[in-house]
Amino acid sequence: MTKQAAAMASNHRLFLLVVVFLAAASSSAASSSSSNSTTPTAYEMLERYNLPRGILPEGAQRYELRADGSFEVFFSGRGGCEFKVGGRYVVRYDQRIAGVARAGSISALQGVSVKVLFVWLGVSEVDRAGDQLSFLVGPLAASFPLGNFAESPRCHCGFHCATSRAGVAAS
Numbered sequence: 001m002t003k004q005a006a007a008m009a010s011n012h013r014l015f016l017l018v019v020v021f022l023a024a025a026s027s028s029a030a031s032s033s034s035s036n037s038t039t040p041t042a043y044e045m046l047e048r049y050n051l052p053r054g055i056l057p058e059g060a061q062r063y064e065l066r067a068d069g070s071f072e073v074f075f076s077g078r079g080g081c082e083f084k085v086g087g088r089y090v091v092r093y094d095q096r097i098a099g100v101a102r103a104g105s106i107s108a109l110q111g112v113s114v115k116v117l118f119v120w121l122g123v124s125e126v127d128r129a130g131d132q133l134s135f136l137v138g139p140l141a142a143s144f145p146l147g148n149f150a151e152s153p154r155c156h157c158g159f160h161c162a163t164s165r166a167g168v169a170a171s
Contacts, residue, residue: 042073043152050104050128054149057081057093065101072098080111081155090115093155104128 042060043053061076074096075081081093097111105127112123114137125136134143154161 049101052146052149054151057153059155069101083153083158
């Protein structure tokens, strides 16, 4: 595999994680901290917005979803949620994330970033087109199959917590 192909594969995994976070924000916003059984969960709300459940990481404590689609999601703990994707990239969800959810998309995303080399880049948008999710990170965009978002990542260990000895160290 060439260096360029390896870099593209790594970028794909990184953007996948970012997409998961963005969807999580929408989903988490939908999963109010209320225990009322009629209140949809964050995951159910993601599906209502035609987005996969797995873009929302575990650990969202409460959310606010407004009639105009704007949302805020709040995570437990200090410093939000952070984990590695593809063994190379660290994705970070601030303790509070926000954006605007529409059918098949999340825009104006705040509070989600990806560390590329030594630089943190914000994920600003997530769009669904058929069975693909596209993520906008700075000047870059990447698309991934919906199937990559079947499960939610866990804070500090990502997608393979049972096989991971250590989570992501604080950055």
